[in-house]
Amino acid sequence: MRLFGAILFVFALVQNCRSDGMCDFFYNLAANITAPCLKQLDTVCNNSTLAWQMFDASSKLLTSGMTYSNVIDYGNFPECLAIDYEDQDGRIIGKYCGLSVIIVNIFLTPQTEEVLTRYGFETKPTSPQTISRDLFETMDAELRDVLIDDVPYVLSKYSSCVPDACTPREVGYFYLFGHLPDMNITLLMYTDLPCETVNSNTTYETGDVVVIVFFVVVALLMIASTIYDALCQNFNTAPYHPLLLSFSVLYNGKKLLQISTNTTEQIQCFNGMRFISMMWVVAFHAVSVFQAGVVGLENYPEVVEWDQTWTARYILSGLLAVDTFFFISGFLLAFSYLKSAPDQSPVAQLIKVPKMYLHRYLRLTPSVGVMYLVTITIFRFLGSGPTWSLIANFMKDACKKKWWEFFLYVQNYTDPDNMCVNPMWYLSADMQMFILAPLVLIPTSLFIRKHFKATIWALMGLTVLSVVIPMLIRYFVDEAAGNIYTAHERFNNFLIGITFGAFMRMKKHKPSIFSSWANFALWVVVIVVSLFFNIYWHDVLNNYDLLKYTLFMGFYRPVWCSCLVFMVYSCYHNQGGLIQWFLTRPAFQILGRMSYSMYVLHFLVEIYAGGTLKTNVYFSNYFLFYNWCGHIIVTMIIAFFWVLAFEFPMLTIDKYLLGDDKKSDKKTGTWCFKRTKDCSE
Incomplete structure (x- = not known):
């Protein structure tokens, strides 16, 4: 009835x-x-x-x-x-x-x-x-x-x-x-938001066709290069030219999947740190989609309540993952630069600075540039949903307007509230710090051998200045949070990395090994301090006071990076115990190499997931975890192909164009290639 x-x-x-x-x-x-x-x-x-x-x-x-x-x-x-x-x-x-x-x-x-x-x-x-x-x-x-x-x-x-x-x-x-x-x-x-019919997003513009053709050409290059590589290996012959293997899936796949043994020139724990930080970034941005109201929620008040609890800091402290990237970037730059720079004159180092900048630009831009092209063209064709057209067109319009700021890596300063693909502010800040780095590295290389202690103290003093000056700007000029995407706010992380990298380069063969009890006590202190700052962050945000906010935001990043200094030092000298064992797992070498492409792509994956939802969702910690797992897996899959198609090929091309691989065999007239055993250094 x-x-x-x-x-x-x-x-x-x-x-x-x-x-x-x-x-x-x-x-x-x-x-x-x-x-x-x-x-x-x-x-x-x-x-x-x-x-x-x-x-x-x-x-x-x-x-x-x-x-x-x-x-x-x-x-x-x-x-x-x-x-x-x-x-x-x-x-x-x-x-x-x-x-x-x-x-x-x-x-x-x-x-x-x-x-x-x-x-x-x-x-x-x-x-x-x-x-x-x-x-x-x-x-x-x-x-x-x-x-x-x-x-x-x-x-x-x-x-x-x-x-x-x-x-x-x-x-x-x-x-x-x-x-x-x-x-x-x-x-x-x-x-006046856009409407959608079954015939929407079916008209291809010129830019869409160009990008599709570009992907087809890259795919054909990968196929041709892989076939040529396979033939060279089958007939045991050296490649005629290194560029012929630049798009080879076999060659690039071997580089990606290679597991190297631990040496004094490698900081193996960085691999684990990079990938864990990348997972943290994905978790943080996954939550921000719900906080921003991009998707419909059945229980939005619970999102607000969750955001105001200290237990949420395990995700909302994800901004520290970016500070970890800056620290690692500064360390690796100083550690590699000071290997040979102290033997060179200041003029010789200055002459090489433009080449350093070009290397860096070619290292960062291809992967993120292709992501940009996808965003302004074919991304809107990839999904559908109640808010998909709104989101995809918003990203397209924002990126089209910001193209020169995007490719000059300045959008974190020019218009921080309307950036093209918001997480890309990190790349802008990283490039800006890299541009400033020679101002620190060249003087350091001139004095560090003869005046080691004075040089380290000078670097530490510069780091203190980089902490104090942004605090003064925030308190007296901004009088609020201000622009949180600036390079000067996080330059202290980069300088801490440079200082520690310089120290390790000069003293890696003369380590100060802690006793077992002292090492254990320091690990406890580092973990407790790190947890305390993350939990106290909740109080700073929810009980706002300008002075308290300024002091906390000024000190928590350098404190975090100082904790990382001890972690890396302890792991490098085999005193890291279980944490060292975990961070140095061989799988992290592969995942660490993929972390840059994952960072470039992860936000599009998360926007796609939110933009294609067709019903409201119920927010919970389990839903966050479930969502995060999916985002990580999808991002890893796409990043794997992104590395093989764009990132690694450009590394080979970059080395050839800038002279690092330009060695010719005088007897045969063929180009020497590092994979062959008879290639002299």
């Missing part, structure tokens, strides 16, 4: 859509509806099945959870796009307009006029008002959280399924409210 009753209810509702005034409703608004839309609406409102499908695929008011900050409703995206009806009057397909209708939440918003006047809307409009995309993003960021006391209003965002000739403004009112003509229109607004 219950099933029969439900069937009768649905049948009555469908009939009501057709006969109980739907056509009259639209005809009364004909003056505000375009002729093509009115023609399609005439077909829809006289076809109960078609009307029901569009009504069913649209959001409804009221939705469950409105008083619990469930402020996003996607409707049914697949159902809307599946609508395809054709008769003698023409064809009608479903057009999905995600988050196209904005309602001032009447359950959470007693001050309706306040939200309107704050953003420049009419308080007594004669018709629903329109919100631009830029204003929508601002309002969405500010009016989402019901738990903030000084924001007494919340916007609820709904989605519409309309005929393809119509707009949500023409049709959405009826689908949302049905026969509620007395609904206060001051509460209702429309957005």
Whole structure:
């Protein structure tokens, strides 16, 4: 009987859509509806099945959870796009307009006029008002959280399924409210966000074709180079030219999968540190997608509450992973540079500086450059979902506007609030630190052998200055958090790495080995201090005071990197115990080599996962872990191919172009290649 009753209810509702005034409703608004839309609406409102499908695929008011900050409703995206009806009057397909209708939440918003006047809307409009995309993003960021006391209003965002000739403004009112003509229109607004049909994202622009051809050419180069490499190995002959193997999957795959033995020139624990830091970055950005309101959540208040608990620091401290990268970068630069630089004159070192910069640019740019091309072209074709077009087009537009800042690695300063692929600020800061590095390394190389202690003290003094100056800027100039993406904020991490790298280069054969008890005590201190700063971070953010915030943000990064100094030193001299054993596992050598490409790609993977969601999700720690596992695995798979296709080939080309591999065999006239045994150094 219950099933029969439900069937009768649905049948009555469908009939009501057709006969109980739907056509009259639209005809009364004909003056505000375009002729093509009115023609399609005439077909829809006289076809109960078609009307029901569009009504069913649209959001409804009221939705469950409105008083619990469930402020996003996607409707049914697949159902809307599946609508395809054709008769003698023409064809009608479903057009999905995600988050196209904005309602001032009447359950959470007693001050309706306040939200309107704050953003420049009419308080007594004669018709629903329109919100631009830029204003929508601002309002969405500010009016989402019901738990903030000084924001007494919340916007609820709904989605519409309309005929393809119509707009949500023409049709959405009826689908949302049905026969509620007395609904206060001051509460209702429309957005100009992009809509989507089954035919959307099917038109290829010139840039899309160029990028697709580029990928095809790279694939062909990889196939041809791999075949040539296989033939050389089969006939035991040296390659005629090193560039012929630059795209070989066999050659690059061997470099990627190679496991080297521990030597004094290698800091094996860095491999583990790099990959663990990379996993931390992925976890941090996975959470930021939910914090930013990119996806719909059933329990958004729980996200806010979770964010305000100290236990959340295990993910939210992920910014320290980037500080670890800066530390490692500074260390490796000094450790390698000071191997030969002290034997060279200042003039000889200065002459090599432009080549250093070019090396670095060619090292970083190919992988991230291809990612940029994907973002502004074919990325939008790779997915679909209620907010996919909005997100993909937003990233495309932002990157197109910021192209020169992106490739000059300056976007962390020029416009930090609107960067192209936000996590790429790290590459900008890293390049800026690298450019400044010769100012430190050249003087260090001139004095470190004869005046070792004085040089180390000088580097430590420079590090102290790099800590104090940003603190003064934050306290007296910014008087707030300021731009958190700047190089000068984190230059102390880089300098700590340089100082430690210089120390290890000069003293690696004369280590100061700690006693077992002293080593154990230092490990305890390092772990406790690291945990304390991460937990105390919660108090700093939730009980804001400018002085406390300035002091903490000034000291916590150098303290973290100082802890890393001891960890690396202890592991290098085989006193790291279980931590050393774990960080130096052979698998981390492979994963560490992939970490750069993983960093370049991980944000697109996470944006794709969020942008293609078609329903709201329930936030929990288990969901975060499950999500994180998927992101790591997918990012690793894509990064594996990215390394073979772009990163490693460019390393070979870079070495040849800048002279590192330009050695010719005088007897045979062929190019010498390092893989062959008879190649002299």
